[in-house]
Amino acid sequence: MKRKGGFFSRSIVRIPLIIWSLAVLYPIVWMILGAFKSNAEIYSNPWGMPESFNFGNFVDAWTNYNIDISVFNSLIVTGLGALLTLAMAIPTSYALERMRFRGNRLLFTLYISAMMIPMVLGWIPLFFLLMQLNLLDNIFGLAIVYAVSQLPFSIFVLTSFMATIPKSLEEAASIDGMSPYGILWKIITPLSTTGIITVTIMNMIQFWNEYFMALIFLQSEENYTLALAIDYISNETQYTNAWGTLFASLVIAIVPVIILYAIFQRRIVKGMTEGAIKG
Template identity: 65%
Template sequence: MAAIKFLAKLTVRIPLLIWSVIVVFPIIWMFLGAFKTNAEIFRSPWSLPETFNVGNFVSAWTDFNIGTAFMNTLFVTVLGTVLCLIFAIPTSYALDRIRFKGSDVLLNLYLSSMMIPAVLGWIPLFFLLMKLNMLDNLVALSLVYAVSHIPFTIFILVSFMGTVPRELEEAASIDGMSPYGILLKIVTPLVKSGIITASILNAISFWNEYFMALILLQTDSKNTLGVQMDLISTNAQYNSAWGVLFAGLTIAVIPVIIFYSMFQRHIVKGMTEGAVKG
């Protein structure tokens, strides 16, 4: 019996191990390539670097404007995440707690908008921002990010809002607390897991976003990491700046890996609680 259980576990773990190697190996290869010279990359692309030289990182950060793109990406990610929460938290509360004619239709409209491909709105959005003189603006890009993820954030938060006992809100209301005070001081702390989960997923999505930044930003000094890495990739093909490219990719990827590793438990906990409570 023990042998059968061992074989059953083995049949599951071996494919997972193989898949893990397939996923992790390119990341390790990229990381090692960041410390190699161009000659080493062409001569022995799969070997370890002869010396771990950080010159590629310095060149990527300064000469290829990765430093500026990094700060731009950090700015739009933080601002977009905060704006999304500012819009989505009161909306989720209103849709769950305030019953009015058409509230269910409005909620379903929000949720169904997640099924619409974002590419359909790129051209109208471009002309709208152009008329408002908001092209090539990092704040406008952050606002676009925030609005685009409001339905997803509402989808997560509504299930958490529904678990907050109404008796707590009624008691706070009797004590004279305003509806905004109830939302901020009573409800929001109780749905902290959902807020953290939505914030982490949104932040990772904003950090990795490419197409909207490519369309809405027109000045090189305002490029985000996705756009700047595309420029470096094109440059590497003609100037053999492969080491710099790998260094730039490493700089772009490491914060996401660290961020996800730190908050992985919160993501799993939040999604599990949302699924059970919802």
């Protein structure tokens, strides 16, 4: 009876999760299959398997729709944005968590409160600010905006990690004559590797998929990120019926994210759970 009861209770939890997983995975599988179909196959057999796995849609997206340039732009924006975020978040988190000064808690509260402010409220001021700095329609300016936008979240996670590091390690290093900068980069940063990886992966996924700020701050097609290029193909598809090319471009966009998350899944879960336990 206990085994039957346990199986029933587990089924109550698992069945909705299985249904939800199928609901999420099916459109992705359908999109991947559509990327290998011709337009005729998509219209005649939209839900079936392709007759042959043809990579022509990927070649068309890569060459005729300049997805190659957009992928390169997204890589630059994502990588540079993630590095800038870490460069600002690591020392700021250390200062807020370890150094006691007047206004310390207030400043930390302001950073965390910024997570609750919708980013849309800053788009218009940022537009004019980037214009004055000659960074409008510039992927490096967009990378700076991305880095600043994710700074509150990064500080929130990293301060939680740094709080779990014993202060005795810093005190011992300080007695040995190590400077605060040496303590930060040689002791605190290596011990916060899990938190840094978690923050970096989450930020990179956010930057790679971001659309609205790129739409506002980028205007030239040669500066388009992948999200904007896919939107352009989507608009063109209404008149050219290049559905296979659109599906192929979507596959190009999501595959790196899936691979990245699959590789670092355990680290991300570990980082989020460890960072939630403070002290």
